[in-house]
Amino acid sequence: MSLQDWLSRSEIHPGAPGMRALRVPCEQWQKVAEHVAGAGGRLICLWSSGRVNTAPLVHAAFLVEGAGLVLTLPLLDAEGTYPGIEHLFPAAARMQRAVTDLHGLRSTGADTRPWLRHASWPQNYRPLIDPGIPATAAEARIDSYDFVRVAGDGVHEIAVGPVHAGTIEPGHFRFSVVGEKVLRLEERLGYVHKGIEQRFQQLPILEAHRLAARVSGDSTVAYSWAYCQALEGLTHTEVPPRAAWLRALYLELERMANHLGDLGALGNDAGFAFGLAQFSRLKEQLLRVNQSVFGERYLMNVIVPGGTRQDLDQTGQLALRKCVWEILEEVRTLRTIYEEHEGVRDRFNGAGIVNAELAARLGLTGLAGRASARPFDLRCDLPCEPYVRLSVRKAGRNEGDVAARVALRFDELDESGRLIQHILAELPEGRHHTPVPVPSNAAVGAGLIEGWRGPVFVALQAGPGGTILRCHPHDSSWHNWPVLEHAILGNIVPDFPLINKSFNLSYSGHDL
Amino acid sequence: MLKTLRQIASLGIVSEPPPQPDETLRIRDTLQDRIREVLGRALCIRHVDAGSCNGCELEIHALNNPLYNLEGLGIRFVASPRHADLLLVTGPVSKHMEVALRRTYEATPDPKLVVALGDCGCTGGVFGESYASCGRIANVIPVDIVIPGCPPTPTRILQGILAAIVRGQRAGTSA
Numbered sequence: 001m002s003l004q005d006w007l008s009r010s011e012i013h014p015g016a017p018g019m020r021a022l023r024v025p026c027e028q029w030q031k032v033a034e035h036v037a038g039a040g041g042r043l044i045c046l047w048s049s050g051r052v053n054t055a056p057l058v059h060a061a062f063l064v065e066g067a068g069l070v071l072t073l074p075l076l077d078a079e080g081t082y083p084g085i086e087h088l089f090p091a092a093a094r095m096q097r098a099v100t101d102l103h104g105l106r107s108t109g110a111d112t113r114p115w116l117r118h119a120s121w122p123q124n125y126r127p128l129i130d131p132g133i134p135a136t137a138a139e140a141r142i143d144s145y146d147f148v149r150v151a152g153d154g155v156h157e158i159a160v161g162p163v164h165a166g167t168i169e170p171g172h173f174r175f176s177v178v179g180e181k182v183l184r185l186e187e188r189l190g191y192v193h194k195g196i197e198q199r200f201q202q203l204p205i206l207e208a209h210r211l212a213a214r215v216s217g218d219s220t221v222a223y224s225w226a227y228c229q230a231l232e233g234l235t236h237t238e239v240p241p242r243a244a245w246l247r248a249l250y251l252e253l254e255r256m257a258n259h260l261g262d263l264g265a266l267g268n269d270a271g272f273a274f275g276l277a278q279f280s281r282l283k284e285q286l287l288r289v290n291q292s293v294f295g296e297r298y299l300m301n302v303i304v305p306g307g308t309r310q311d312l313d314q315t316g317q318l319a320l321r322k323c324v325w326e327i328l329e330e331v332r333t334l335r336t337i338y339e340e341h342e343g344v345r346d347r348f349n350g351a352g353i354v355n356a357e358l359a360a361r362l363g364l365t366g367l368a369g370r371a372s373a374r375p376f377d378l379r380c381d382l383p384c385e386p387y388v389r390l391s392v393r394k395a396g397r398n399e400g401d402v403a404a405r406v407a408l409r410f411d412e413l414d415e416s417g418r419l420i421q422h423i424l425a426e427l428p429e430g431r432h433h434t435p436v437p438v439p440s441n442a443a444v445g446a447g448l449i450e451g452w453r454g455p456v457f458v459a460l461q462a463g464p465g466g467t468i469l470r471c472h473p474h475d476s477s478w479h480n481w482p483v484l485e486h487a488i489l490g491n492i493v494p495d496f497p498l499i500n501k502s503f504n505l506s507y508s509g510h511d512l
Numbered sequence: 513m514l515k516t517l518r519q520i521a522s523l524g525i526v527s528e529p530p531p532q533p534d535e536t537l538r539i540r541d542t543l544q545d546r547i548r549e550v551l552g553r554a555l556c557i558r559h560v561d562a563g564s565c566n567g568c569e570l571e572i573h574a575l576n577n578p579l580y581n582l583e584g585l586g587i588r589f590v591a592s593p594r595h596a597d598l599l600l601v602t603g604p605v606s607k608h609m610e611v612a613l614r615r616t617y618e619a620t621p622d623p624k625l626v627v628a629l630g631d632c633g634c635t636g637g638v639f640g641e642s643y644a645s646c647g648r649i650a651n652v653i654p655v656d657i658v659i660p661g662c663p664p665t666p667t668r669i670l671q672g673i674l675a676a677i678v679r680g681q682r683a684g685t686s687a
Contacts, residue, residue, distance in 0.1 A: 118607075118608045120607035120608055120610075120643070120644060121607075121643050121644070125643065127643055127644065132643075133642065133643045134643055162608075162609065162612050163560055163593075163612050163616055165591035165592070166589075166591070167559045167561075167569055167572045167573055167576075167589065168561070168569075169561050169564070169566055169569065170561050170562075170609060170612065190608060191563075191606065191608045191609050191612070192561070192563045192564070192603070192606050192608070192609065193606055193607075193608055193644050194563045194603075194604055194606045194639045194642070194644050194645040195639070195642040195643055195644035195645055196639070198642060198643070198644070199638075199639060199640065199642065210638060211638050211639075214565040214567065214637075214638055214639075214662075215565065216565060216566060217564070217565040217566040217567025217568070217569070217570060217663070218566055218567070218570060220567070261570075261573065265573075274516055274519075274520070277577070277578050278519065278523075280573070280574070280576070280577035280578070281523075281526060281577055281578050281579065283574070283577070284574060284577050284579050287574065291665075297571075297665065298567060298570065298663070300567065300662060300663075333515070333519060334519070336515065337515050337516050337519065340515070341516075506566065507566070508564065508565045508566050511606075
């Protein structure tokens, strides 16, 4: 069997364009993954499903040969182990550990430490299957975690978090250092795990886009769109063209707002407070126009199943065009200031390098991937409506350092501005919303959207009577967090905030 | 360097006047006079994300942009709870952050204020209470001020913070 044979055996998977579905027995599971890896394919996500009295399933979604492939492995025995794929896709290791924490299913992966589960629920409680709250949860306890120790003359550890020194999400970083030089970084995440996937199973499927929009607040548009795309796929709903274009407008506005914020913060982390003041002012300008046009600064509730909550009138279009044009003018000036500033250049260049070979081996994705010679962007490579008509110019860099991730943001900011002007000029007439029927029991759908940070994936399965049987939202941060552990190696501890910021990964989107 | 200076000079000052404190956000009235006496209008804030979706964090960042001129009001964010007068807490409290939040609260010297930020901090929000979530902040530590919103705007946050420290119009004296 070759990859083409597997793909020809697969069926259409509703939702995002180009998605295929294939059910395989245990002995073929790893085989398909090997073929995908051999063809240079990417892992999108690995997750599990199944409730009480149903056979557990393990799923993996891949991007390969210009298509998406959702692979499903039915398990006959919940007590046994299923074959891990972390040797082919290193990012799968933590996802497999999370499957154990939430579903009780174990892989053959060597690392058996819990990942999302700290001490708040016992090992035998399976949050996605077992009802109620486990008895021990009321008693908050301190747990311990087996960090990998580095020994030797002069080696010491620096423990950081979960409460950090700035306005950042919680997580723990364990540095092993000699002097100022980092020998090893080990992350421990899961602190903001608040039971999002179990919560989905308690919500009506036609209303849960509100929860999807709050998986990672900074990517609210990407998540709510991906959720709605999955839902519209499994109900066979055709979204009106105007709604698709408006969604793309929101997504590019979200990309602009986040890139502006990051560029300011990166300047600040390089000791250039001027940058923070300037870029945060521009971001505020954009958020205020969002507020006046859409009634929301972050567009948290504007995407709804079947389309968008509201239409966009001429006045709103004009306000957006003017604001985006003004911001881009100023960004061009600020870009030359960043590029010519000795101190900023000195901090950005050569810091936190992820070279192309390492990026490919570890599966670096999204924005950070494009800065390390992995030119992949769903808006170009597997576009949904309206991106098939927008011919997005993909940004790309090869250096893989902080400077490359900064330059990429500048390039994408410019391109998003161009796209917004284009969308506003060509916005199709018609309705912005169409009703979505209650889905039939057990229907499945997938959503896949290129958020500002990287691909956002949502796997959705309907239950009886408009309920959710299973919903798994997936952030690209899952893939990039492990790479950050490598990016810092050989750098000095004081450069960590800068390097970390240049990735700007989501904790909430990862911890769920 | 010239370009940088030209940009600064041509832009001028963009800061806006602060909003009025909103007394309706206060839910607990303990030690207020003493706190006002001790702190005056110089306030150090320690932000704690106890399980948020990071939406509220975006607005806390926005609060630090030049338009709101927070430091001009004598308010600043500090890196340690030991330096803080006020804890600004976001999120539903995840079970995994419960201990860290309690410890942060204990590490903050008295007299101290706690502001619960956002719908989740005020009520548990869309996440509610579960095996992994303790729900609202007040379920874990005492809260003085609640600022609802998803996320609340920087102006709203500022109104809440000012209500915590400034004797507002209710008492008829100016800050």
